[in-house]
Amino acid sequence: MKIINEMNDLFIILTASLVAINASVLGVFLVLRKMSMMGDAISHSVLPGIVVAYYFSGDRTSPLLLLGATITGVLTAVLIDWLSSKAKIQNDASIGITYTLLFALGMIMISGWFSGNVDIDLDCVLYGDIALINLDKVIVDENLYLGPSAFLIELSATVIVLLFVFFGFRGFKLLAFNEDFGLSLGMNMNRWHFVMMGLVSLVTVVSFEVVGAVLVVGFLIIPAATAHLLTNKLIPMIFWACGLGVIAVIIGFYLAVWLNVSYTGAMVTVSGLLFFTVVLVVVLRKKRLSGEYLH
Amino acid sequence: MKKEVSVEVHNLTATYGGRPVLWDIDFSLPAGQIIGIIGPNGSGKTTLLKAIMGILEPSSGYVKVFDKPLDEVRERVAYVPQRESVDWDFPASVFDVVMMGRYRKSNLLKRTNKADVEIVEKSIEKVGLTEFKNRQISQLSGGQQQRVFIARALAQKADIYLMDEPFVGVDAATESSILSILQEMRKEGKTVLIIHHDLQTVSEYFDYLVLLNTRLVAKGTLQEVLTKENLSNAYGGQLTLLAKVVDIIKKTEFPIREKDVDL
Numbered sequence: 001m002k003i004i005n006e007m008n009d010l011f012i013i014l015t016a017s018l019v020a021i022n023a024s025v026l027g028v029f030l031v032l033r034k035m036s037m038m039g040d041a042i043s044h045s046v047l048p049g050i051v052v053a054y055y056f057s058g059d060r061t062s063p064l065l066l067l068g069a070t071i072t073g074v075l076t077a078v079l080i081d082w083l084s085s086k087a088k089i090q091n092d093a094s095i096g097i098t099y100t101l102l103f104a105l106g107m108i109m110i111s112g113w114f115s116g117n118v119d120i121d122l123d124c125v126l127y128g129d130i131a132l133i134n135l136d137k138v139i140v141d142e143n144l145y146l147g148p149s150a151f152l153i154e155l156s157a158t159v160i161v162l163l164f165v166f167f168g169f170r171g172f173k174l175l176a177f178n179e180d181f182g183l184s185l186g187m188n189m190n191r192w193h194f195v196m197m198g199l200v201s202l203v204t205v206v207s208f209e210v211v212g213a214v215l216v217v218g219f220l221i222i223p224a225a226t227a228h229l230l231t232n233k234l235i236p237m238i239f240w241a242c243g244l245g246v247i248a249v250i251i252g253f254y255l256a257v258w259l260n261v262s263y264t265g266a267m268v269t270v271s272g273l274l275f276f277t278v279v280l281v282v283v284l285r286k287k288r289l290s291g292e293y294l295h
Numbered sequence: 296m297k298k299e300v301s302v303e304v305h306n307l308t309a310t311y312g313g314r315p316v317l318w319d320i321d322f323s324l325p326a327g328q329i330i331g332i333i334g335p336n337g338s339g340k341t342t343l344l345k346a347i348m349g350i351l352e353p354s355s356g357y358v359k360v361f362d363k364p365l366d367e368v369r370e371r372v373a374y375v376p377q378r379e380s381v382d383w384d385f386p387a388s389v390f391d392v393v394m395m396g397r398y399r400k401s402n403l404l405k406r407t408n409k410a411d412v413e414i415v416e417k418s419i420e421k422v423g424l425t426e427f428k429n430r431q432i433s434q435l436s437g438g439q440q441q442r443v444f445i446a447r448a449l450a451q452k453a454d455i456y457l458m459d460e461p462f463v464g465v466d467a468a469t470e471s472s473i474l475s476i477l478q479e480m481r482k483e484g485k486t487v488l489i490i491h492h493d494l495q496t497v498s499e500y501f502d503y504l505v506l507l508n509t510r511l512v513a514k515g516t517l518q519e520v521l522t523k524e525n526l527s528n529a530y531g532g533q534l535t536l537l538a539k540v541v542d543i544i545k546k547t548e549f550p551i552r553e554k555d556v557d558l
């Protein structure tokens with residue numbers, strides 16, 4: 001019994017670490033592009049996609065569901081882009097309008113149209129439940145236990161994200177630093193933008209049942225923003241962000257066990273506290289340095 | 296000798312939200328010269344460069360570079376955006392940014408190779424930033440940042456360079472070192488197109504001028520463009536300005552030749 005429990009704990013930590021890694025890698029680019037709000041927007045507006053796809057597939061982990069919801073996320077990005085560039089609505093207003101509208105649609109679907117047929121509830125979508133991931137195990141040949149399906153899905157997403165970032169590194173770098181220059185080289189920067197938004201959607205969609213739509217934003221933004229304070233090189237920033245994300249997951253997990261509170265809540269709290277600690281250190285150090293100049 | 300044409304702009308009109316910013320611009324520019332684009336704030340200079348580079352879709356008209364559509368000659372054209380158009384807190388070193396000048400559509404998914412590294416290092420050396428090669432771009436002065444952008448353009452190994460206000464915020468020493476880089480490029484037969492603000496220095500810097508104010512006010516040699524009439528058409532008839540203009544015209548009529556030689 002104890003071994004099983006430890007196994008479960010291990011998979012909770014591993015799965016959450018993969019969420020943290022996926023989110024942090026993309027978060028670095030979102031933070032550098034000053035598009036943190038976009039993560040928020042996408043994570044909420046995939047809700048109607050999840051509901052519709054779930055309605056048709058009846059399975060929370062079917063590839064159809066993941067694909068459907070990911071497409072909703074990309075459409076959100078397209079809509080926001082259209083509102084701000086073509087209809088000349090302020091960018092932050094475009095984001096706010098689009099994602100609350102889509103999220104509200106999702107709510108109506110869950111509570112009204114599809115209720116009865118769709119067995120997902122709003123709490124689960126919003127907050128996820130990592131404690132339950134072990135209920136859905138993947139076992140091959142009746143005895144080879146590969147881990148919970150959430151873990152395996154998350155792992156596939158990690159592979160996809162890392163491949164895209166590895167091969168698309170130059171494109172994403174141009175997109176974040178100097179989009180006009182990319183255009184002047186004849187590159188299709190829109191395509192890069194939407195590939196990135198597609199990855200962000202994918203990561204939020206695969207994470208929603210684990211950490212929920214609200215806290216995935218914390219995983220996207222906080223480690224990346226912390227890493228930005230710690231280094232001014234791009235690749236180290238990505239590694240720092242992943243490391244900080246995983247550290248927050250591990251400390252958060254044991255904190256949650258100790259205090260008997262929500263795992264993901266504790267993980268994001270630790271992440272936030274790490275951020276503020278770093279901010280404090282950076283501010284104090286700057287003060288001390290300028291103090292030394294004055295005396 | 297037949298004069299080669301570098302950039303041709305035909306009936307170009309560009310709008311922002313329905314408001315025309317460039318109106319029916321039509322000109323062709325010589326190759327192998329340093330060409331200045333001047334005009335008051337908001338006259339559409341940046342927009343013109345962006346339209347030439349295809350960064351911005353014109354509402355009508357078209358552009359040709361070396362007698363071909365831009366997409367066929369992209370690799371012969373380098374663009375230096377306005378320095379303020381990027382966030383210099385971005386985590387990158389001087390080397391990283393200059394390396395972007397080696398990015399091509401065809402190598403975007405690849406890693407850097409040795410030849411690229413060599414070109415990048417030469418370009419950094421040309422603008423005198425070798426000792427700052429690994430410095431983070433946030434820790435550079437404004438003038439040094441400007442030189443990073445110029446080095447990136449040099450690394451592109453282009454034949455025509457479009458630069459948006461490369462002299463803004465640089466001190467006199469940097470200004471003259473940038474200028475001598477440009478003159479060296481001209482010697483190699485390259486064409487340089489520069490947006491410039493300071494009317495006092497146009498006559499020293501440029502071989503050819505485009506004077507803009509939403510419409511094309513004038514273009515041609517300094518003597519052709521720097522007339523009282525043209526300038527007051529472009530800038531309006533402010534008194535202080537007209538006084539300066541007279542100075543400038545005097546300067547163009549008696550060009551100070553030594554300035555071209557030792558800089």
Ligand SMILES: Nc1ncnc2c1ncn2[C@@H]1O[C@H](COP(=O)(O)OP(=O)(O)OP(=O)(O)O)[C@@H](O)[C@H]1O
Nearest residue numbers: 311312316334335336337338339340341342343492
């Ligand atoms: N993104 C934009 N959206 C709306 N209007 C714009 C935009 N960019 C420029 N404009 C407008 O277009 C006009 C021309 O702008 P442009 O930047 O080309 O001028 P400029 O000649 O480069 O000016 P400056 O000397 O100040 O750099 C200006 O009136 C400006 O307000």
Ligand SMILES: [Mg+2]
Nearest residue numbers: 340341342377
């Ligand atoms: Mg401008």
